[in-house]
Amino acid sequence: MVSHMRLQYYQHKYCLVCLTGSLGCRWHRYKQSTRDSRKRDLFGFALLLITFLFALFLLYYIILMKNDFTTLNWFFFTKTKKWLPIYTIFLAVVCIVFVYLLILVCLSLCHLLVGHQLYIHKVHAVFIILFLAFCVAMVIAINEMWSEEWAIVWLSVKIFGPYLQVGAVSVMTLMSWLIARKWFMLSSTCRQFFWLLLYLAVMAGLYIAPLFINSPCVVLISELPPKPKLLAHRGASAIAPENTLVSFQIANEYNVMGFETDVRISLDGVPFILHDSTFLRTTNIEKVFPSLKDEDASNFNMSQIKQLNAGRWFMEDDPMSTVSEVSEERGVIYRNQSVPTLTELVEFVGATNKTLMFDIRKPPSDHPYEYSIRQRIVEDIQRARISPDKIWWLVDIGEEAPANFTPVAQRYYYPSDELLSNNVSVLNMMFNALSSDNIQEYRSNNISVNIYLVNERWLYSLYWCMGVASITTDNCQSLSAVNTPIFHLSPRNYLILWITTDILSALLVITAFIVQRILWSGSEYRPERIAINSANVNDNGTNKMSRSSHRQSRRQMKEKLILKDIAADMFDEDSEPPEDDYGIESNYTVQSTDGREMARSFHGTSRYPSTVSGQETVNSFQRTSRYQSSGDGQEIPQTFQRISGYQSSADEQERMQSFQRTSSYQSSTDDQERPRSFQRTSSYQSSADEQEMPRSIPLSSEYQSRIKADMEISNQAV
Structure with a gap:
């Protein structure tokens, strides 16, 4: 009767293979280690975290x-x-x-979570440094080009701070x-503390x-x-060409208080609307006057400007990435806009009863209106039908605004x-110039x-x-639709959110430490767990393993089960594993009790029991399933040897005499032990030391074939 006992089985861990392969290029089971992380790996992980946090901030x-x-x-x-x-x-x-670094951080945390x-990998390390x-x-x-922009980070904390705290x-x-x-x-109490x-x-x-x-x-x-x-900054510049009449007209549709623009003066003394010093960005001057595309805008007369x-x-x-929202009819209007004069804009502003604020862009030093530009602007405004107080005139402290114009301080903080x-x-200030206290001071003194x-x-x-x-x-179309401040909280709701978050967090943290303490109680973390887990055999002969050993036994591999000596650093070797390795992990370890059960199975099949010194051994198929006792008493399986012959360790000249076809067997007079190999006998003669030795009888060819078939199945099982 043939035994088909399953020695071990394997489970494909594709997620684990992808995990170790993606981070460290360890696509084979030989490279998957559960040892302690090395110092250089911990340093690399720390560098990864620093780079990730830096990229997150950026x-x-x-x-x-x-x-x-x-x-x-x-x-x-x-x-x-x-x-x-x-x-x-x-x-x-x-x-x-950021996404690349986030993936690496997640893979690293998963390594720590599964105990690997x-x-x-070095390629990842190079990218991290870069x-x-x-x-x-x-x-x-x-910091060199826009150092004033750093203030926006501090402003964001003022509004996002409560939510950033909850997220952290x-x-x-x-x-x-x-x-x-x-x-x-951690093994050190000082480190734990x-x-x-x-x-x-x-x-x-x-x-x-x-x-x-x-x-x-x-x-x-x-x-x-x-x-x-x-x-409206240069009109509705987010959805229309900046500093054109159509841009100001569209802004007026969103119920703005007024407009902000820039004024320059032409070579013939006509103020016009333009922000840049040249026409290159906002006009088609490259096609109309290609040789003058880099010329200062103030060096053109008004007749030339109107051709653009x-x-x-x-x-x-x-x-502004908004052209897709522009209708075809409005697109036709946009394509036919010209550079407006100040007079045209002021007349439109006066008709709508809006406010107009503008920056005066001075012409080049050799311009004929270098010193009279302010006067020409005032004259154009006064000729238009607009209330003077609707003109916000930007001044520095100590300067005088034209008569009846509204003076507006700029650039710096001034005491009320x-x-x-x-x-x-x-007061007209950039978003990074005033604090909340400054604004409250001005508000209390009726300064807008x-x-x-x-x-x-x-x-x-x-x-x-x-x-x-x-x-x-620029976005008057979107800000005009804001009816209440976003991220607004009442003090009571914020207090509830804060206290609830902190209490739940504290409870979960305490629970996590308690559960981990329970899970690790009675077990000790050992970095050498990468070796084959030893089995503690109780009095009944059953396999009794610790919790941590049981977890690690699922990760053992076939070669580690049948080889006795494995180098401790085999996972750091650069040698490549076999081509047919696909990250298959052993989910079962053959223990001493399992080997004993297999021995009984073969023994029962051959019907040749024998007992030596009170311990059950297998004389049938000797050394076919030979177990060598380890230092700690655990039996380690050795390879099944063929029944056709056996080389004795004592004397390499002596070979096993198997399947003898005699009717009797003569014991040797010396006390040397000879192999006994499933001999069918008709009687048993006792030796001098009272050890029973069977007398072999000839075996039939049918039974010999059966024995060979059993041994082939045993070899295949290995």
């Missing part, structure tokens, strides 16, 4: 910069003389870097399970962070200041007393504050809560 900053992305694009246009979506390119690159050795250098270079470049607490709470697990693995103290300090800091977050948007709805009014098209560039370049003493009641440039809803909501009177924007 991505956050780039997203915030969307409020003023046209300034970035315009800056590169002045350098390259070509309009490119630089902001979009930067954002895409940073997103790719943390190993980052991306870290890229992030550092980006920060340096931004949530992330650290989710990480507590892994942190607790690794903490219990240090890391526990550090973790508690971080969590405590996050829990009490709201005490230091002074968000103006945490206010009762009844105490909200009035909604800030809108000044000021709207086609918007439809072709799509600078100084502004009032100079009859200034309006206008902030530029505000294009995003969150920034508009922030200044709404701060109490500014008006803002200058």
